[in-house]
Amino acid sequence: xxxxxxxxxxxxxxxxxxxxxxxxxxxxxxxxxxxxxxxxxxxxxxxxxxxxxxxxxxxxxxxxxxxxxxxxxxxxxxxxxxxxxxxxxxxxxxxxxxxxxxxxxxxxxxxxxxxxxxxxxxxxxxxxxxxxxxxxxxxxxxxxxxxxxxxxxxxxxxxxxxxxxxxxxxxxxxxxxxxxxxxx
Numbered sequence: 001x002x003x004x005x006x007x008x009x010x011x012x013x014x015x016x017x018x019x020x021x022x023x024x025x026x027x028x029x030x031x032x033x034x035x036x037x038x039x040x041x042x043x044x045x046x047x048x049x050x051x052x053x054x055x056x057x058x059x060x061x062x063x064x065x066x067x068x069x070x071x072x073x074x075x076x077x078x079x080x081x082x083x084x085x086x087x088x089x090x091x092x093x094x095x096x097x098x099x100x101x102x103x104x105x106x107x108x109x110x111x112x113x114x115x116x117x118x119x120x121x122x123x124x125x126x127x128x129x130x131x132x133x134x135x136x137x138x139x140x141x142x143x144x145x146x147x148x149x150x151x152x153x154x155x156x157x158x159x160x161x162x163x164x165x166x167x168x169x170x171x172x173x174x175x176x177x178x179x180x181x182x183x184x
Contacts, residue, residue: 027165028165028167030162031160031161031162031165031166031167032160032167032169033160033162036106036160036161036162037088037158037159037160038082038084038088038089038090038106038158038159038160038161039087039088039089039090039156039157039158039159039172040058040060040061040062040089040090040124040156040157040159041060041061041062041089041090041155041156042058042059042060042061042143042155042156042157042171055128055129055130055131055136056128056129056131056136056139056140056143056171056178057127057128058126058127058128058129058157058171059127060124060127060157062080062090062091062092062124063121063122063123064119064120064121064122065080065092065094065095065119065120065122066118066119067095067115067118067119067120068118069115069120070115071115072112072113072114072115072120073112073114074112074113074114075111075112075113076097076111076112077109077110077111077112078095078096078097078109078110078111078112078120078122079095079096079097079098079099079100079107079108079109079110079164080092080094080095080107080108080109080110080122080124081093081094081095081096081100081103081105081106081107082105082106082107082108082161083105083106089156090159093105095110095112095120095122099164106161106162106163107161107164108124108125108126108161108164108166109125109164110122110123110124110125111123111125125166126157126159126166126167126168129157129168129171129178131178131179132179135179135182135183138182139171139178139179139181139182142173142178142181142182143155143171143173143178146173146174154172154173154174154175155171155172155173155174156171156172157170157171157172158170158171158172
């Protein structure tokens with residue numbers, strides 16, 4: 001094969017890789033806009049995983065849907081339709097087994113548990129917030145303390161949702177980003 005063909009193929013390969021990377025970045029960056037921001041109130045959990053790194057495992061106040069329909073299975077894919085209250089906090093509108101066409105609400109894919117006691121518990125896919133290694137321990141302690149105390153501080157995860165895609169950008173404790181709070 002001539003050198004010119006090799007250079008041409010190499011150039012096409014580089015362009016294809018750059019285009020694929022740009023498409024992935026654009027997909028998630030296009031989600032991050034103020035109208036797509038939801039605040040999910042959190043509940044405490046505090047793990048560490050040696051393979052995945054340091055993170056905060058988030059649990060949310062919205063974690064189940066009340067329904068009489070008992071035909072829900074363990075690890076079933078469902079769609080949680082979300083709206084915002086007047087303060088920007090997420091409100092679960094409905095949980096559906098199928099995508100609802102032309103819904104006025106944003107949705108995110110969730111994984112259900114079995115129907116129990118009139119509720120269908122489910123898990124959001126954005127329940128892990130990764131931190132810089134040096135700040136993670138202090139952030140975990142701060143998150144744990146602020147979710148467990150009687151201070152009733154405002155602790156929430158800032159999640160952007162659009163067309164079934166989501167981006168978890170921050171955890172906010174009493175109006176301050178957890179990344180900034182651990183530096184103080």
